[in-house]
Amino acid sequence: MSSYEYRRYPYRRPAELDGRSERRPVVIVGAGIAGPTLALALAARGLPVVLLDDDDSVSFGSRSICQARHSLETWDRFGVARRMVEKGITWEQGEVYLGDKPIYHFNLAPEPGHKFPAFVNLQQYYVEEYLYDRCLSEPLIECRFRNKVVGVRPGLQSVEVEVETPDGSYTLDAEWLVACDGVRSAVRHLLELPFPGEVFHDQFLIADIRFTSELPKERRFWFYPPFHPTNSVLLHRQADNVLRVDFQLGRDADPEEEKKPENVDRRLRQMFGPTASWEHEWTSVYTFTCRMMERFVQGRVIFAGDAAHVVSPFGARGGNAAVADVDNLAWKLARVLAGQSPPPLLDSYCNERRAAARENILNSTRSTDFITPKFPASRAFRDAALALARDFPFARALVNSGRLSVPTAQLGSPLDTPETDADWTGGPGPGRAMVDAPVGNGGDDFLVDRLGLGFTVLCFAERAGDLPALPAGVAGLMVAPPGAPLPGWTVLCDRDGLLRQRYDARPGTTYLIRPDRYVAARWRTPDGAALASALRRATATG
Amino acid sequence: MTDAISGALRRSLSLARPDDIYNAIVDAHRDLDDEQCRAFDARLILLLANHVGDEAVIREALVAARDPSRGGAE
Numbered sequence: 001m002s003s004y005e006y007r008r009y010p011y012r013r014p015a016e017l018d019g020r021s022e023r024r025p026v027v028i029v030g031a032g033i034a035g036p037t038l039a040l041a042l043a044a045r046g047l048p049v050v051l052l053d054d055d056d057s058v059s060f061g062s063r064s065i066c067q068a069r070h071s072l073e074t075w076d077r078f079g080v081a082r083r084m085v086e087k088g089i090t091w092e093q094g095e096v097y098l099g100d101k102p103i104y105h106f107n108l109a110p111e112p113g114h115k116f117p118a119f120v121n122l123q124q125y126y127v128e129e130y131l132y133d134r135c136l137s138e139p140l141i142e143c144r145f146r147n148k149v150v151g152v153r154p155g156l157q158s159v160e161v162e163v164e165t166p167d168g169s170y171t172l173d174a175e176w177l178v179a180c181d182g183v184r185s186a187v188r189h190l191l192e193l194p195f196p197g198e199v200f201h202d203q204f205l206i207a208d209i210r211f212t213s214e215l216p217k218e219r220r221f222w223f224y225p226p227f228h229p230t231n232s233v234l235l236h237r238q239a240d241n242v243l244r245v246d247f248q249l250g251r252d253a254d255p256e257e258e259k260k261p262e263n264v265d266r267r268l269r270q271m272f273g274p275t276a277s278w279e280h281e282w283t284s285v286y287t288f289t290c291r292m293m294e295r296f297v298q299g300r301v302i303f304a305g306d307a308a309h310v311v312s313p314f315g316a317r318g319g320n321a322a323v324a325d326v327d328n329l330a331w332k333l334a335r336v337l338a339g340q341s342p343p344p345l346l347d348s349y350c351n352e353r354r355a356a357a358r359e360n361i362l363n364s365t366r367s368t369d370f371i372t373p374k375f376p377a378s379r380a381f382r383d384a385a386l387a388l389a390r391d392f393p394f395a396r397a398l399v400n401s402g403r404l405s406v407p408t409a410q411l412g413s414p415l416d417t418p419e420t421d422a423d424w425t426g427g428p429g430p431g432r433a434m435v436d437a438p439v440g441n442g443g444d445d446f447l448v449d450r451l452g453l454g455f456t457v458l459c460f461a462e463r464a465g466d467l468p469a470l471p472a473g474v475a476g477l478m479v480a481p482p483g484a485p486l487p488g489w490t491v492l493c494d495r496d497g498l499l500r501q502r503y504d505a506r507p508g509t510t511y512l513i514r515p516d517r518y519v520a521a522r523w524r525t526p527d528g529a530a531l532a533s534a535l536r537r538a539t540a541t542g
Numbered sequence: 543m544t545d546a547i548s549g550a551l552r553r554s555l556s557l558a559r560p561d562d563i564y565n566a567i568v569d570a571h572r573d574l575d576d577e578q579c580r581a582f583d584a585r586l587i588l589l590l591a592n593h594v595g596d597e598a599v600i601r602e603a604l605v606a607a608r609d610p611s612r613g614g615a616e
Binding site for chain 2: 376377380381383384385387388392394395398
């Protein structure tokens with residue numbers, strides 16, 4: 001049925017079955033999107049990782065398809081993003097229809113000057129395949145397919161993990177266990193941890209089809225289209241000429257009936273007309289939940305991605321939040337394991353990513369309520385916004401077919417140093433993600449390329465005397481005209497002025513950027529002592 | 543009186559010809575069935591809310607309209 005060829009990844013008999021065992025610094029459960037990304041982020045910091053998965057193939061079905069800029073920037077650090085962009089469909093625009101009339105057009109990237117587009121659509125199986133390929137070529141990562149976690153015994157300094165394989169069971173001793181094992185997390189179930197939240201009863205039909213006619217690149221969303229007049233439909237293009245068509249079915253639909261190929265074809269025929277032809281790639285009827293664990297860090301067991309929080313699909317906030325989770329976690333875990341920061345640094349992972357999960361759940365619940373109104377007045381207001389949208393621009397802002405994933409704000413984190421200068425009019429403040437911009441003389445050199453795996457100081461000082469003292473281990477980026485190199489600092493060229501504009505910069509403006517590309521502090525005047533103090537705070541070493 | 547301490551929402555008359563506006567609103571609902579009335583009111587509320595543009599005013603109006611002593615649900 002699918003044009004994608006699902007490879008089997010090799011199972012190898014683990015050494016523990018033959019009596020060899022050693023304590024592992026990090027064991028990751030689950031090779032979906034979060035697990036391999038975390039493995040790569042830890043290996044890049046020199047840590048050996050064991051990655052367990054109960055299966056030996058990538059995700060079945062295209063599932064999470066919209067890969068956001070911030071995720072691509074993360075994957076780019078491991079050399080995987082370019083491949084994803086080349087294979088996937090770059091898109092930045094979308095159209096919303098009421099009936100057969102367009103009422104609202106949006107552009108997610110109105111200004112140029114970023115290394116990556118707002119979104120690349122790529123089926124989850126390709127994302128996982130490229131991540132696996134990279135993990136398998138990384139000597140520090142041991143991928144253990146068909147290794148199923150069946151027991152977890154948390155201790156004070158370590159966790160014992162009981163693993164089942166085709167050759168029998170063994171025990172792994174881990175300093176830290178990270179559960180990236182999805183919405184039905186085995187680790188969460190084994191520890192009997194609650195996963196509170198809200199259940200939604202509306203049903204949706206995904207029909208992924210391979211299409212031969214000309215395909216739209218933009219996202220299209222219909223309320224009450226003529227070909228499906230009672231509900232909504234989403235259309236999105238993926239790699240290999242695959243289209244994602246997502247039909248809202250309502251609460252009372254019979255999922256077994258809806259999944260039958262003849263019934264799916266009938267809906268598609270109404271949508272695409274008598275001459276179109278297609279082949280089925282993947283069909284699924286789904287409902288969804290919004291849930292979040294109360295604590296993402298439970299002693300030596302850490303939860304990330306869907307295992308820790310889950311949202312509706314509207315807005316592409318599942319897979320992208322999972323990548324942001326492990327990007328946030330990796331540097332902290334590496335510092336704790338190296339003894340550079342105390343374990344409470346990891347509490348900030350829970351604080352920050354719970355704040356992000358709350359924002360994602362809020363946004364996705366609002367989209368869900370707009371798309372599937374829950375009571376008559378809710379439907380009346382939804383329809384009122386739609387009816388006004390074509391003629392009244394303000395109402396277009398109310399039409400919510402999914403608020404698409406942007407890096408969430410992590411405001412109020414204990415790691416951030418609050419601003420003291422009152423005259424900021426733009427740029428990312430503490431708790432916000434950095435913004436990319438061109439930094440070279442050519443067109444192919446971007447700020448994201450200049451951020452390493454540690455902390456970075458970005459200073460808009462034009463004279464050497466303005467530069468603050470760089471704390472140990474921190475990279476310095478200085479924005480200056482070409483030809484003014486300074487020892488210890490890398491000079492960036494802000495040819496188009498976009499860097500100054502995006503960072504609301506004046507001479508002296510200084511940013512401290514964390515390893516996960518979030519801003520920890522910023523000042524109008526560079527000050528070595530303030531910088532050192534903000535760095536201590538951001539690493540919980542103060 | 544259960545009125546909250548008033549803030550942003552104007553409580554005194556600001557319409558020059560109150561009878562005319564009141565009757566214009568009522569008349570606009572004439573010949574509409576209940577469902578059409580609800581749809582009409584929803585469009586009207588969104589149009590006026592956007593014109594008001596002041597979140598504090600709108601939130602105070604929501605509370606005032608919802609007050610049980612004026613017929614809002616307990």
